[in-house]
Amino acid sequence: MKKCFIVWIAILLITTSCSHPEAIETKNIKILYSSYADFKRDYGSVIDTQFSDTNIEIIEYKGVMGEGIWDAMKYIPKGDLDWNVKGYIDLIKSESPDILFFPSEVYMELQNENMLKDLNIFSTDKDFTAGINEHVLTTLNELGGGSIYAFPQSMVSQALFYNKDVFAKYAIPEPTDQMTWRELLLLTQRFSGNSDLRGLYTPYYDYADLLIEMGKADNRRWYDASQQEAHVGTEFWKDLISNEVTAYSSGGISIEGGIPIDLFSQGEVAMILETPYFMKQVQSLNPNVNWGVVTEPVGTENPDVSSTITYPIMSGISNNAQDLAMATEVWKQLNNKRTTEMRSNSSMDKFTTPIRQLKPGTEQDVFYTLKPSVSTLMERVPLHIELKQKTDRIINDGIQDAIKNPDSLHPIIDKMQEDLTHVLYTEAQK
Template identity: 65%
Template sequence: MRVNFLLLVMLMLILTACSNKEIEESKTIKILYSSYADFKRDYGSVINEQSSNTTIEIIEYKSSLGDGIWDSMKYIPVSGQNWDVKKYIEIVKKENPDILFFPSEIFSELQNENLLNELNMLFTEEDFTTGINENLLATLNEMGGGKIYAFPQAMTAQALFYNKDVFKKYGIPEPTDKMTWQELLLLTQRFAGIPDLKGMYTPYYDYADLLTEMGKADQRRWYDASRNEIHLGTDYWKRLISNEVSAYSSGGIDVNGGVPIDLFISGKIAMILETPYFMRQIQSKNQEVSWGVVTEPVGTENSDISTTITYPILSGISSNTQNYAASSEIWKQLNSKKTAELRSKSSIEKFTISVRQLKSGDDQDVFYLLNPSVSVLTERKSLNAEVKQKTDMIINKGLQDAIIDSGNLDSIIDRMQEELSHALYTEKEK
């Protein structure tokens, strides 16, 4: 009888120990995300909020950091100002989340506050790194000063689509990968004078945007806000302006707009600068047009760099997490190849594509041929929305005038210089 009692006591102790162990291993992982609804939309199909002994808790930052919108290809705050990183950091310090999602523009501040854990060890696992381009890893290391602290949820990208039938009909050489902006503008002018046909359509660029983008490809700005200096009068910017004016005034670039896919399919435009979503649209109509795609145009000195690749949202593991092992497992699941494939199939996002090459040898390869520009990825806006609107109006008006009256280009540039300088000076004096 005594032996049976002792056995019973020992069994109870073992069961109690196992029960306590299970309780100890039960964990809650806090994820800082824009909102609970956004998280369910983006990851509800790939991760359970309650799985085995790990509970997922979503902390929302949208009400404090602000909501984001797409402005052309850029993901920006609705406010038009920079993201309120101070409020975001306050949430992090108050709520102590384990996993952080955040707009890429605030990455530097989070790193400076030592709020992000190093992730390099996770990128040594072959299963996790499948499809991740070496150029992407090099970019993330450069952003982190030699270490990886965050990983993109997706990336924006742009490429040059062209109608092969149009080029064949008029005997014009097709565009190629890594053409410079100057070469592309000259190519558009080969179609000048052809009725009901334009060489190129840029749905996300007006006159000012196109000029800015061409300068960005050579790592140039048309202004220095800190010194109130305008550079449009320099030889470099005069040449860019002259090239752009020639392309528009010849009729090589379409300015009237329209539905991009309809213009392209019907052969009314020979080329178009567009996004991954446009490729899906063409493929759904692949019996109607013979088409090709090459990289976006590049700068004269940076032929391997893209200025349109950005990472709208990054994620990382908090440096203050108390459950690194559990946090890293959840983080890897959120950023795995399987998750990327599921998100890619379900996403209807117009501007983004997976940062992983989920397939190789198909048309989507074009979006991975160029390297991201670290300066573009990490820059903060130096002009607020109101000032940018004013300066864009001045540049657009000046270029419109020059297209109509190219003989007075120098005097128009002088006028633009003066008006832009006044706009920046007025803002600086506020």
């Protein structure tokens, strides 16, 4: 009887142990992101499906780093001179996040502080790099001095769309890939003389933005902040201003308001500098429009380089990640091809496109043809919003005056040079 009881107890213990398996250990990962709401919008579904047994804690940096805004296709800090990089680094030190997301301008600082894990292992992983544009990988290697420490979330890119029927109607040759800015301005003037038609519409550039962009394409800046000196009075900038004024005076370019897709579809503009989102609009909303697309205009010195391609947000793995294996797995899932496709399909972002060519061999290739400018990507925000508004106003007013009074172009440029230098000097004395 006693033996039977002992056997029964043994069976009961075995049965009990089998019915209560060991509890699975919950993993904890900290992610530094602009805000919790932003992260849920961008990656919530990925985390919910792939890491349901992982505790993901979001540390918000927006309140410390500053909020970003779009200005002429650039993602810049709102209001301040620059992103609060020191505050961001202090946040890393105090909160010890495992995965870091950050504006690309912060990348070099984090690299210099040795805060990012080397991600070169992913650059040779064919499954992970599937579809990533070769220019992106080359550029990331250059930025990292031969190693990759962060990957972009997406990239800003633009292209030149044109209405084929408008060009055919006026028997004007269509634009081509890698036209220089000067060639494009000359092409726009072929459409002058018709008040109902403009050769080019630039919805994201006013007079100043366009001038600065043309100069940047040849690695020229209109000012030297360290010397509080403007350069618009030099021959290079005088020539650019003259070309721009001529194009506007002829009626070839328009910056007047209007819904871009409507103006383009109705044949009121022959060409338009636009973004990947515009391509989606043309393809879905106006499938009957006979359109083409070529690369954005380039500089004469660097015809295979784009000065507008930027990486607004990048991400990497902290060198001090508490659980490196888990942090690596989560980061990889947030940046793999499947997640890229999901985000691309749901994104309504006007300016960005994935770093992966999800549909190679289609019109989308145009956004990946040119190489990013490394000098542009490494450039910190040079002018804070208030100062930029002042200098832009001087340039815009000057060009507008020159359009109305082309015979007074040189005195107007001289005044622009004087006024801009004064503003830069005054700002430096504060």
